[in-house]
Amino acid sequence: MKRIIQLIAPEARPLAVFVALLAAAGGLLSAALVATGNRAIHAVSNGAESTMLLVAAFFGAGLGKLVCGYFSEVLLTKFCHRTIAEMRTNIVRRVLAVPLRTYENVGSPRVFASLTEDVAAISQALSVLPGMVINLAITVGATGYLLYLSPTAFSILAIGAVLGLALYRIFARTAAQHWSAARSTGDSLHEHYRTFTAGVKELKLHARKRRNFIDDTLGKTAELHASQCVTATRRYTFAHSLSHGIIFLLIGVLLFALPRYGLLEGESLSGYVLTCLFLLGPVSGIIYSIPALVRARIAQDKIAELGIHLQSAVGETSDTSDAGLKPDWQVLRLKNATFTYRGEGSREFSAGPIQLEIPRGEWLFITGANGSGKTTLGKMLAGLYEPDSGTFAMDHCAITGSNRDAYRQHISAVFSDFHLFGDLSVSHVGFNVASARGYIKLLGLTDIVHLTDDGKLSTTTALSTGQRKRLALMAAYIDDRDIMIFDEWAADQDPEFRRIFYEQLLPELHAKGKTLIVITHDDRYFRCAQRLIKIADGQLTTLREMDNVDDDGAKLLHS
Numbered sequence: 001m002k003r004i005i006q007l008i009a010p011e012a013r014p015l016a017v018f019v020a021l022l023a024a025a026g027g028l029l030s031a032a033l034v035a036t037g038n039r040a041i042h043a044v045s046n047g048a049e050s051t052m053l054l055v056a057a058f059f060g061a062g063l064g065k066l067v068c069g070y071f072s073e074v075l076l077t078k079f080c081h082r083t084i085a086e087m088r089t090n091i092v093r094r095v096l097a098v099p100l101r102t103y104e105n106v107g108s109p110r111v112f113a114s115l116t117e118d119v120a121a122i123s124q125a126l127s128v129l130p131g132m133v134i135n136l137a138i139t140v141g142a143t144g145y146l147l148y149l150s151p152t153a154f155s156i157l158a159i160g161a162v163l164g165l166a167l168y169r170i171f172a173r174t175a176a177q178h179w180s181a182a183r184s185t186g187d188s189l190h191e192h193y194r195t196f197t198a199g200v201k202e203l204k205l206h207a208r209k210r211r212n213f214i215d216d217t218l219g220k221t222a223e224l225h226a227s228q229c230v231t232a233t234r235r236y237t238f239a240h241s242l243s244h245g246i247i248f249l250l251i252g253v254l255l256f257a258l259p260r261y262g263l264l265e266g267e268s269l270s271g272y273v274l275t276c277l278f279l280l281g282p283v284s285g286i287i288y289s290i291p292a293l294v295r296a297r298i299a300q301d302k303i304a305e306l307g308i309h310l311q312s313a314v315g316e317t318s319d320t321s322d323a324g325l326k327p328d329w330q331v332l333r334l335k336n337a338t339f340t341y342r343g344e345g346s347r348e349f350s351a352g353p354i355q356l357e358i359p360r361g362e363w364l365f366i367t368g369a370n371g372s373g374k375t376t377l378g379k380m381l382a383g384l385y386e387p388d389s390g391t392f393a394m395d396h397c398a399i400t401g402s403n404r405d406a407y408r409q410h411i412s413a414v415f416s417d418f419h420l421f422g423d424l425s426v427s428h429v430g431f432n433v434a435s436a437r438g439y440i441k442l443l444g445l446t447d448i449v450h451l452t453d454d455g456k457l458s459t460t461t462a463l464s465t466g467q468r469k470r471l472a473l474m475a476a477y478i479d480d481r482d483i484m485i486f487d488e489w490a491a492d493q494d495p496e497f498r499r500i501f502y503e504q505l506l507p508e509l510h511a512k513g514k515t516l517i518v519i520t521h522d523d524r525y526f527r528c529a530q531r532l533i534k535i536a537d538g539q540l541t542t543l544r545e546m547d548n549v550d551d552d553g554a555k556l557l558h559s
Helices: 009-046 052-096 100-106 108-149 151-198 200-205 208-255 266-310 375-383 404-408 433-444 465-479 496-509 523-528
Strands: 331-342 348-359 364-369 388-396 413-415 449-451 457-459 483-487 515-519 531-536 539-549 556-557
Touching: 009 052, 009 108, 009 266, 052 108, 052 266, 100 108, 100 266, 100 404, 108 151, 108 266, 151 200, 151 208, 151 266, 200 208, 208 266, 331 375, 348 375, 348 388, 348 515, 348 539, 364 523, 375 483, 375 515, 388 531, 413 465, 433 449, 433 465, 465 483, 496 515, 496 523
Parallel strands: 364 515, 364 531, 413 483, 483 515
Antiparallel strands: 331 348, 331 388, 449 457, 531 539, 539 556
16 A cells, blocks of 8 residues: 555645545544444443433434545545546656657557556555545454453454454465466557557458467467456455455354353443444455555556656657757758667667758758668657767757757658647647648548638548548648658659649748658659658668759759
């Protein structure tokens, strides 16, 4: 429980303490109800009437219990939801604060599992904490009452309780090991789910691959996960049943054995039996809360492990002020820059050393074979990948962890694995609805995409990759940033929209003074760019650059 409490933010701890005190007060009042009830039963059995003080104590304890229970439950619900929301937000902040390559190495399935499964487990533990505090308070108050009634009987009861606790811990420990194994298997399940959602088309096309994925890859992992969960639950259930059996055994001893030897009689006997029966509920509540706390501890370990992985690289500040970067910058420079992509096993790909200068306002095409390093170079130029060696600078200001996020605010990009956000007004400062609708019409999406007056996109049907790329292009266009990077944008477009992209939209952007970095295979349009460079095995070669301009404005290029 201590580790769960450590998750509570410092500013929320006063509220947590107040809720715990309310819950504890409710628990103690519940124990007081038992004591006053037992006193009333004993008075009636002796032919006496209950005093007004006893009546007031009974109803006062009942009313106090209801009030404490209500407010502790309401405040706890507010506290739990706030804590979980902050936890999810902090994970997202942590992910966004590390270099992109670090996140890629950790993998989206692990991050997604922490945001969903781990946070849900901690949420469940937080939700049972107030009930556990109440039950603990009831148990403490009731055991104090039992000690008051008969120290001898209490000693016997305590010995049995310690024995039951020891047996419970033995079985619960092995159950926790199975829960931990199930959580690790859950990471593999999330990876298989990601594979499934990304590869639906391929699985439909290949029956043998589909059967292997369902029966072996996903099926066996899901079966293992289910088996681990069932085994853990079975062991916990056995431990719970064993604990209840010991409690019933102790009640039997109190009821039948101790009175025979004169160790428990009269008001003490009825008080013990009534209290022990009453304690069945709170003790069961405590026992049934333990698995949730164990799963929360395992989830906390997973989140902490994720944090270690995410913090293994130097983080990036989220300060978007131009830390040494000039708004009127003139040139981007990669000098002796290298980047090594480490794949599975010993497979590596290295780009560089790269020498490249890109003047402000240049229209640059980058071409090369698949796997040659084009996208890697594009991500370095976008500030998403940090060179392993060498430097990347805007003018003479090196791009480092302290100003990389500020540099990225100069960039608009559409990569091949882009994501399209549906609210353009939030993403784009100075958003103009009329201008955006004009580009929707130009890109042939008027009948498919609707843009609301507040900048939200909605579609009448599922969009193809090419259509989504057109919307992403529109979003980058209206973003109106200095540097624009397009990674194989035209690969999914038909000839008409390729022509619009190369001969209308890019020239418009270039005329506005934008720096254009276009990764492309479209040799038909190589003539459009000011400079064409080729990358092969991570090395750059300049193929063409602008010489002059003819009377029609067409660029004349030479080798």
